[in-house]
Amino acid sequence: MAHDVTTTGTGNTELVRVATSESRFARYGLIGTALCFVALFLVLPLAAVFTEAMRNGPGEFLTVLSDPETFAAIELTLLVAVIAVPLNLVFGIAAAWAIAKFEFKGKAFLTTLIDLPFSVSPVISGLVFVLLFGSHSLLGPWLQSHGIQILFAVPGIVLATVFVTFPFVARELIPLMQEQGTSDEEAALSLGASGWQTFWYVTLPNIKWGLLYGVLLCNARAMGEFGAVSVVSGHIRGLTNTMPLQVEILYNEYNFVAAFAVATLLALLALVTLVLKSLLEMKYSEQIAASRRH
């Protein structure tokens, strides 16, 4: 990306610079436009979160955060992520393994199905579970008579989160495993390793950074999911409110400082995710095949 390219020989640098790069004026114009856009849409919103939370000083910020309801919301968010992320981790590995290492009919269709939750509105993702488990549904009366509570309780929130974060790990691993092919595994198997040993000592070390990358994105979404969770949660304070839902409730009560205080925690989570993600991309770009494709 050297722009002031010098040519060998002629010394007519001006001509070459104009030919394969833009004029200085155009270059600064484009950089300026891009930076203004980033500032308006990305930097300022992030800055607003922190400024609004600190509006009445750090003292109030901390008081607000130590509220028991907020605490319950943090606990619930962590609980949901701790259940949903490992489930999708196991599924993601299984799906990528099946798609990348074996040949079977309907592979393209299967890949499309895995991606499906990305093209469905989060609200619809929540709605499908209401239709499935609600009191008016087929399963509803049966669940009720057995005292099983799924909607407006933790199981429903976990299900909706699993649905929404379903593709993250799998779609990160599929291209990576396809790229790596099956020769390493074949070598291990021919040397007498069992299927499990092959997976544990050969495949897993090969995909570990890609896996971590997928888990990182999966976790960010699991903790931050709003639409799907809001439909199934029932918004019971202190019981079924995750952090994003707590932000909404506080905000709608005009309790702005508290809303933004909880929001800073989520924003910090986002920043940590971005930093780790960039580090992974910088250090292990070779081992993260799909690093730039979402």
Added chain:
Amino acid sequence: MALGVTLSWLILIILIPLSGLAWRSSALGWGTFWTLATDQRTVNALRISFGTAFAAALINVVFGVILAWVLVRYRFPGKRIIDAMVDLPFALPTAVAGIALTTLYAPNGWIGSLLAPLGIKIAFTPIGIVFALVFVGLPFVVRTVQPIMEEIDKEVEEAAATLGANRFQTISRVLLPGLAPAVLTGFALAFARGVGEYGSVIFIAGNLPYISEIAPLLIVIRLEEFNYPAATAIAAVMLIISFAMLLIINMIQAWSRRRYGYGS
């Protein structure tokens, strides 16, 4: 075994719930479904959702391509940070984005208060919805276009220059057409995401029925009224239109990839 696990998990988590939606909407019967789907408030909500998502995706195509170009081609201080920041909308929970954007663009907000004297209102109007969707969709365009831009062979540009094209001609006639499939993909992804977006929009939209009420919000409202048939019908219409549009875009994409297209 892996395939078995994959399939059963997929069926359990994705297929059964989604087919429940399909079954519920078909159980409504065509007449009821049509009445519910053509209700004026529903039609307006769908129009707002698809219209604002389309506008936001267009804006993102323009600025996303510029941003990708600047990140791939130029060097400037803070470039790496900006590059990482592009993914912020993927990482920041939508509810947080929603209240932050509202704070900025509300009439008494940081930017809103500068625009208010000029008579420009962003938050609590459909323009506010577009702004939220621009935020949400930006990384889709940048991250689909950026890797393809990095692949562009410098020789193509040199050839164009040797043949007498000026820089503007080289970019508009040689480089951009080759990027068309990637740009279309980015547009489609941003558009699809925008249509279904909920969390970042509801705070800034003002949510006036018929004017700034998006379809996902109307689904939530119908659910809260225990009007499950109406919620199901809106969801079904949204899914059908989205899939139809993605299908059309896929076809255009396949065509333009044959016609121009770098790489894949």
